[in-house]
Amino acid sequence: MSEPLLSVSGLCKDFGGLEAVKNVSFEVHAGQIKALIGPNGAGKTTIFNLITGVLPSDAGSAIFEGHQLLGMPTHRIAALGLGRTFQTSxxxxxxxxxxxxxxxxxxxxxxxxxxxxxxxxxxxxxxxxxxxxxxxxxxxxxxxxxxxxxxxxxxxxxxxxxxxxxxxxxxPTLLLMDEPAAGLNMRETERMGEIIEEIRTGGVTVLLVEHDMSLVMNISDEVLVLDGGQRLAEGTPEQVRNDERVLAAYLGEVAD
Ligand SMILES: Nc1ncnc2c1ncn2[C@@H]1O[C@H](COP(=O)(O)OP(=O)(O)O)[C@@H](O)[C@H]1O
Ligand SMILES: [Mg+2]
The missing domain is CATH 3.40.50.300 (P-loop containing nucleotide triphosphate hydrolases)
Known part of the structure; x- marks a missing residue:
């Protein structure tokens, strides 16, 4: 496979004893729609905040087109072509x-x-x-x-x-989207999915955090599953959907 567009390794973030992100590593390749999923509190938004320079990381590396993002101010990261949408409108x-x-x-x-x-x-x-x-x-x-x-x-x-x-x-070259379908009905969610696919077709790589599983499974090439700040599974939507550890993590959330 080609050089990854974004390569994250050993990423860690501790909030006063709460290990929100524990040694997370993953890659995003140019042209992909890659999803980052996991129950509430899994550390998804925190990973976006670390990669975009909103929060300082404790350890790790995030290389985007040859540039180390960690430690860089947010505006320089944005200027490199890393865009973002937010969980809250x-x-x-x-x-x-x-x-x-x-x-x-x-x-x-x-x-x-x-x-x-x-x-x-x-x-x-x-x-x-x-x-x-x-x-x-x-x-x-x-x-x-x-x-x-x-x-x-x-x-x-x-x-x-x-x-x-x-x-x-x-x-942007790479767009990080944090729950773009939050609050949307089924029809609006489908529309959002079509737009995300068109964005990718237009040459923008997408890293998608999303809670709506039908959207994730329909449009993602690859899915990384986090639970409690750690990587739980990674694979195609098909592989992840049938992974027992993933099912257990989400069942835990339903039980909560
Ligand atoms: N700025 C912060 N200060 C303290 N704790 C935080 C902060 N941001 C997130 N957390 C905690 O880190 C964990 C991961 O949160 P978050 O990344 O928002 O999860 P997700 O986006 O996967 O739902 C949660 O337990 C959350 O309460
Ligand atoms: Mg979040």
Whole structure:
């Protein structure tokens, strides 16, 4: 197989005695949709936070296109082409859909999502060029006709797609998606799945954290299962679905 796009090894994170991530290693190859699954509290979001520089790691390595990500500031990681969507919705209701997506451009610079929003609201002529990138991203998320709507007017399914478009506006090579189908109904979840597949077809590699098993099993090439911060299993959706350790971990969650 070719060099991995992202290679994580020996990743560890301890929160005051709680070992949230214990010696986790995995690879993501260019062109893949790879899923990271596991019961609540398994450490999935923490892994995203470590890889994107939001939290410092205790040990390990995360090499993305030859660059060591651990220890790098978040904006440099974003500038390398690592994009992300969040588990909790972060749209600016008073801004239009297009403006919300334009915020994504600044995520490759030093701006936080909030200072980026202020820059878009204080728009000068220079912002016009971001408009085109943002429109392309909106088209990829299937939302072009909603560009002028206030974000506040959108139902949850479309809000989550705007967040995807915003991440695409930063033109990532690898997109980390944290539960993009959270709160979506079955039809909206299917739509999200189609969009994720189109994103991959468009040349963006995807690392997907998702609780909706039908979505994960339908679109992933490979699945890594975590439990209690540790790697439990890894394989094709078919292999993972039939793994007794995986079934036991999820049954434990149902029992909780
Ligand atoms: N910033 C933090 N401080 C302390 N504990 C945290 C923090 N973030 C996550 N945790 C804990 O680490 C564990 C893993 O959390 P998380 O990565 O959010 O799990 P997942 O995304 O798989 O549901 C949980 O027990 C959670 O309570
Ligand atoms: Mg999470």
């Amino acid at each position: 972060l749209l600016f209701d008073q801004m239009s859909v297009l403006e919300n997506v334009m915020v994504g451009h600044h995520l490759r610079g030093r701006s936080t999502i909030f200072t980026a929003a202020l820059r878009i609201l204080g728009a000068g002529a220079e912002e016009r060029e971001y408009r085109e990138t943002a429109m392309v991203a909106l088209e990829r998320a299937g939302l072009a006709e909603l560009a002028g709507r206030p974000a506040a007017a959108l139902p949850i399914g479309q809000r989550r797609l705007v967040e995807v478009a915003r991440a695409l506006a930063a033109e």
